[in-house]
Amino acid sequence: MSKFIEALGRKNEYFQQLQEHSDAERIAFIDETFVDPSYDKKTGILRPGYYSIAAVVVEADDIAKFREDLPATLGGINYWHTTDAFNDRGLEKDPNPNADPENPSRKYSPWHLRRNIRPMLNTLGRNTKDGQNIVTLNFNIPYAKDPAERQRLRDAARAEAITAITTHLTHADPPTTTFVFEKVRDEKQDGKDDNQKGKDDNQKDIDTLNRLEKAGIIPPITKIFAHPTDEPLLWAADLLAWASRHLVNETNLSWLDNAKIKARFLDSHVQTELNALNVRPLNQPSPRIKLYAEGTYREAGTPGTRTEVEATYRAAEANGTPVWAGPDKKSDRKNIAYRNAKDEAMGTPMPAEKEFELAVGRGYLTEGQAEKFDAEVATSSEQMDSKTQKFLEFFAALRKGTGTKTPVKPEQIQQAAAQQQVHRPQMNQSHGGVEL
Incomplete structure (x- = not known):
């Protein structure tokens, strides 16, 4: 507990959950970032995507100080979202016609400025060390034209990434068994009260975690869902996810490196560490080399998730559809980090044990x-x-x-x-x- 949490009041649900689980030795704070696969009708280019879950693991004795350091970085702020800061939303006028100019919505808070990202990342770097910032990367999302099917595949990719992060952390030494996830808000649920919204919006994650527990893949864990307005340490996970996105999307090392943030990247399917993203300088292969060449990837003799997904991209190339080496739409040179990490991941055969874990996490077989x-x-x-x-x-x-x-x-x-x-x-x- 700390001043920020105490200010929420004892009737606040998150306040009560922290009290109930005050014996936790450490807590993992979770956020996401993703890029959907896309097809450009004008150029005929197909681009793969990925789904990523970022976890910042904080020891119990460090939680209160770290939590207070984040708002204090910019003079005592009450909310932070890195993407809004990168877009300089603080310089924009809240488009809501009913907005109070003196009290804009959180998205348009005056501190959401690009220049404030580095101080916030520096706070993350000062308060964490090697092994506390962990990112799982799921490169295996097939492209689908139908929006509903794209959402289903995205949900599956998220379930697999959550499977990876919870499996890794609950079996680590020392283990983490308490997780705080960002409580998702869905505009489609506007007709329901706030309590029902929270239940609906996060039920997919709860179902995933319950399946993993029932199958014995992870031990029983504490699942807490909180709004970023209630927990600044979710800002830390948001910062890690955002900075990792810029590394994977653009081969931009500076956001993590300049803040001295030591991040570990894990493949969501095999759960081995992706060392390609921690090598300096990053290798720079030619982006013009065919990415999905025959025999590039290996599997352990099972009709695995990765094999099936990669077959869709190889089939596209065989039919004459250009497939770029990563999600960046402006320059394939920016896809170097993505490509190196994916090649490293796909070069590792997937054990049948991991196939089992992923199937349980998704809730269905390929x-x-x-x-x-x-x-x-x-x-x-x-x-x-x-x-x-x-x-x-x-x-x-x-x-x-x-x-x-x-x-x-x-x-x-x-x-x-x-x-x-x-x-x-x-x-x-x-x-x-x-x-x-």
């Missing part, structure tokens, strides 16, 4: 996984024990969410088990799960 699961069930003949049956039922639920034309229903699994028609799948030693 089409390739679903086909293999269907084949396993259809051709099975051996008796199975209760533990195997439990996991087949679990996978059947994931299969049902895949959305392809021939989902396997849980009752079919039960019937097959009763008739001893399901053979014993190869078991994953870490989770007792079925190998995909």
Whole structure:
């Protein structure tokens, strides 16, 4: 607790949650950034995207000071959003016709100026050290023309990135089991009261985390959702996400390096560290080399998420569609960091264990996984024990969410088990799960 939190009042929900979990040894504060894959009709160029989750892990003894240092950096501010500062929103007039010129909305706060970003990043750098700033990067998002399908794929990418960050931190030494996520606001929920909005907007994340806990991938964790107006340490995660975005999007090292922020970057799928983003100077391969050349990427023999996604881009190139090396639309030279990190990630085969974790996080199997699961069930003949049956039922639920034309229903699994028609799948030693 600190003055900023005390000022919220004891009736404030976040105040009460911090009191309830005051025995936490450390807390991870979480924010996001992403770039959707895009297709430019004028140029015919297809650009990949990515989804990123940033976590700032703060030890309990450091929380109060760090929290107070962030608002004090600019003289005692009550809200911060780095993107608004970069766009110099503080110089703009609030377009809301009912806005009070003396009290503009938080977005148009007078301190939201680009020149204020570096002091705020410096505060993040002073209050954290190596191992406390962690960013997961998910490069594997297929392009879809339909907006609803793009949203579904973005949700899946977020679920995978959350899977990576929570799996990594809960199994670290020392572990982190308390997480504060930014409470999302959705304008579509304007007809509901604030409490209901919070439940609706964050339910997808809660569902993801609950699935991971139920499957034993992560231990039970404390999940707190808070508004940035209530917790300045969410500003720290926002700063980390923003600065990391400029590194990945533009190969711009200065925002992180000048503030002496030591960030660790993890591949969301394999969860290995991406050293390419921490090498100085960054290598500069020619952006004109074909990115999705045959044989570039390897998998561990499974119809994995990454393989299926990359196949869509390779197929596009085979049909004559130019595929750029990253999301930047102005210069492919700015995609160097993105390309280096993705090449490093994709050069690492994905263990079946990670395939299992990602499927649980998403809540459904990929089409390739679903086909293999269907084949396993259809051709099975051996008796199975209760533990195997439990996991087949679990996978059947994931299969049902895949959305392809021939989902396997849980009752079919039960019937097959009763008739001893399901053979014993190869078991994953870490989770007792079925190998995909």
